[in-house]
Amino acid sequence: MEQVVIQIDGNEVRTARGNTVLEAARDNGIRIPTLCHLDGLPDIGACRLCMVEIDGRFGTACTTRVRDGMKVRINTDELHEMRRTVLELLFAERNHVCSFCVSNGHCELQDLACELGMDSVRVPYRYPTLSLDATHPRFIIDHNRCVMCARCVRVCAEVEGAHTWGIAFRGTQVRVITDLGVDWGNAETCTSCGKCVQVCPTGAIVLKGQATAEMEKHPELVAELEERRRAG
Ligand code: SF4
Ligand code: SF4
Ligand code: FES
Numbered sequence: 298m299e300q301v302v303i304q305i306d307g308n309e310v311r312t313a314r315g316n317t318v319l320e321a322a323r324d325n326g327i328r329i330p331t332l333c334h335l336d337g338l339p340d341i342g343a344c345r346l347c348m349v350e351i352d353g354r355f356g357t358a359c360t361t362r363v364r365d366g367m368k369v370r371i372n373t374d375e376l377h378e379m380r381r382t383v384l385e386l387l388f389a390e391r392n393h394v395c396s397f398c399v400s401n402g403h404c405e406l407q408d409l410a411c412e413l414g415m416d417s418v419r420v421p422y423r424y425p426t427l428s429l430d431a432t433h434p435r436f437i438i439d440h441n442r443c444v445m446c447a448r449c450v451r452v453c454a455e456v457e458g459a460h461t462w463g464i465a466f467r468g469t470q471v472r473v474i475t476d477l478g479v480d481w482g483n484a485e486t487c488t489s490c491g492k493c494v495q496v497c498p499t500g501a502i503v504l505k506g507q508a509t510a511e512m513e514k515h516p517e518l519v520a521e522l523e524e525r526r527r528a529g
Contacts, residue, residue, distance in 0.1 A: 303367040318358040318369055319347055329371055330380055330409055332387075333446035334359040335496055337519035338455060343447050345383050346409065348376060355379075377413070384409055385418045390469075391425060392441035393499070399512040400500030406444060425469070432482025435505055436494055438473070443501040445471055449493035452519060461487040492519070 299314045305327055312321035317340065322329050333344040342360040349358045350370035358369075370376065387393075387406065395401050409415075427440040450462040450473060461484050465474045476484035494502050496516045503512045 301363045301365050301367075303363050303365070303369060305369045306372055312363055314363070316363055318349060318351065318356075318361045318363060318367075321363050322358065322369075322371065327371060329358045330412060331359060332405060332409060332444065332498060333448065335448050335452075335516055335519055337521075337523040338448060338451045338496070341447060341451070343445060344387070346380055348379055348383070350376065381413045381415055384413055384415050385420055387444050388415070388418050389420045389422045391423070391427060391443065397509055398442065398500040399503050399507040399509060400442075400514075401510040403510070403513045404500060405498035423469070430475075430481050431505070432480040433484075433487070433489070433505075434482065435489060436481065436491070436502060437505055438475075438481060438502050439500065440472060441501075442499045443473060444499055445473070446498060447473070448496040448498065448516075449473060449502055452492045452496045456519060456522060457488060457490050457492050459486045459488050459490070462493060495519075 300311045301314045302309055302311055303321060305322060305325065310321060310325040312324050316324070319329055319331065319334065329347050329349060331347045334340055334347065340359040342357040345357060347358040348355055350373065351361055352368055393406065395404070395407055398404065429437065429439040429441070431437045447464065450464060453462045454460045461475050463474050463477065465472050465478060475481045476486055481487065494504055495514050495518055497514065500512060
């Protein structure tokens with residue numbers, strides 16, 4: 298496979314042509330924080346946590362393909378501050394109260410807060426009034442804990458082929474919806490496969506009957522399914 302040489306934080310690294318900056322970094326053992334990215338799903342650049350500097354401009358590592366001679370910066374004070382601010386905005390936007398969440402201790406948002414040293418939120422919380430839909434026999438969606446990563450939308454469309462999840466409205470009103478806005482329990486396209494439960498990075502989509510901190514997920518199943526599909 299043809300290789301491309303780029304610089305990451307001043308060091309020359311090689312990666313396959315066509316890779317993203319995120320893949321190039323990972324190939325070379327360099328971590329870039331991500332939230333909406335999930336191996337096996339197409340990237341959409343929704344969360345902005347993977348922000349890096351590319352040839353002097355800010356861009357998302359998960360959606361930018363490498364070019365010969367590209368200069369990428371990942372570990373700068375400015376970028377650390379930007380990632381922390383993005384995370385704080387996510388926490389302030391909805392009602393992420395970890396202490397009584399079924400995903401407490403198994404949540405990618407919480408893990409990122411620890412990793413990025415987010416010990417406080419410096420913007421006012423919005424405390425929106427958001428609904429919870431428990432009409433599906435096995436699953437629940439709690440919009441209070443959604444970060445709009447659209448992993449559920451992508452896995453349902455691209456892997457399961459059901460196209461149950463969609464995105465409605467804009468700005469602060471933006472929501473994931475099932476079958477153009479019916480309750481999940483009435484969404485005829487849903488096969489109840491549970492893939493959206495497994496990929497949701499927070500406690501937004503969970504199994505029914507879980508107590509606080511009980512819900513563990515397996516988002517890696519998407520990459521495993523993709524590998525099996527490729528192997529035929
Ligand atoms: S359970 Fe499966 S089919 Fe139903 S919404 Fe989730 S991913 Fe789509
Ligand atoms: S419900 Fe979960 S997977 Fe879907 S957009 Fe919200 S946080 Fe992401
Ligand atoms: S991981 Fe790149 S924008 Fe979310």
